Amino acid sequence: MNNRTSIEVTAPAKLNLTFEVLGLLEDGYHEVRTLMTAIDLSDTLTFSFAQSREPAINITIANNLGAIQKDNFPLGSDNLIAKAIRIYLSSIEKPVSLKIDVSIVKKIPIGAGMAGGSANAAATLLAINQYFKGELNANQLLELGGKLGADVPFCLSGGMRVGTGRGDQLSDKLPNQNALALVIAKPRNLSIATPWVYSAYDQSGEIFHLAEKLRDRHMTETLPSDFASQALADGNLSEALKAFGNDFEQVVFPHYQELKDIKQTFIKLGALGCHMTGSGPTIFAVTTGRAEAEKLKSDFYEDYCQVNEIACATKYDPIDLWVANTVESGAQILEVKSET
Secondary structure (H helix, E strand, O other): OOOEEEEEEEEEEEEEEEEEEEEEOOOOOEEEEEEEEEEEEEEEEEEEEEEOOOOEEEEEEOOOOOHHHHHOOOOOOOOHHHHHHHHHHOOOOOOOOEEEEEEEEOOOOOOOOOOHHHHHHHHHHHHHHHHOOOOOOHHHHHHHHHHHOOOHHHHHHOOEEEEEOOOOEEOOOOOOOOOOEEEEEEEOOOOOOHHHHHHHHHHOOOOOOHHHHHHHHHOOOOOHHHHHHHHHHOOOHHHHHOOOEEOOHHHHOOOOHHHHHHHHHHHHOOOOEEEEOOOOOOEEEEEOOHHHHHHHHHHHHHHHHHHOOOOOOOOOOOEEEEEEEEEOOOOEEEEEEEEO
16 A cells, blocks of 8 residues: 655745845856845645655645736746755655645745745755655755755745845844734736846946945945844844845836835835835835734725725736734744555
8 A cells, every 4th residue: 555645834935124236146147145034924835745656746726826826837847846856856865756746825926026936945845855754954955955046045944044145145044033024015917027127237327235325324334134134133123124125126116116106105104114025026014013014004905006096806906915924934844644
């Protein structure tokens, strides 16, 4: 009788609280420096492993997604889940032929710059390593993650960390601090190609860099990511917010006025700070607490959607909103079951 092992994993999304583009690396990738945090908006993946003569990977979405979201989420061999399985099996000494069924409850929006695909890849590496009884250690998993994508190592590690290089060279987890309460907004039908953003940045004549902004305001040589993380560790959110920001906003907002409008509306409604994460199009707003975040979310619906005559709950131009908190963990195994 064939034994099956079921492993359930949670995969949190990621936000960039600071994001700087520093130049080009020798391999042609852009060098970045970013303060990243995991948040409690997450996907849940359930893996079913069984040995089989014919290897197979079947990926399904367990919850309802809109047509555009489905179209942007490949279920075949190009999915990062399938790639993570293949790269793991090619990295261990005695791989076996497996039939792997993966069911995803997809909560992280697709094409949002929140590392949803990378989080799924991180969850996959954890699950298959659990199936093989921890054959690879944590550092080996991080190395595999880096081969899959620059955000995968962070999605494995979680917490709040500074990323350098392509964003995959991680600092130690920053000291525990009070969780940030956030409102996250994404135009549902809008996605922005990351290569286009980098190209537009390269072609842009003048960028007022985040580090320059910090020096201009505070006359300090401290890096924005370090300035923000130290202030957060000290419990000084208002000081940390001075260093939050994203170099890409200056090239994205002129092409996507809606994103600038969303940011300005959040600020008008009382957000302590508001910025785009990564290459967009997602915008996050910082508040003083969970209750305040819930109120800001409600106020945003009333103000932005009505004033701009956007029917948020209809097919025309919906904006998805979430309330989230920062969390200390990355991908985590929730449950392991063995069946005969």
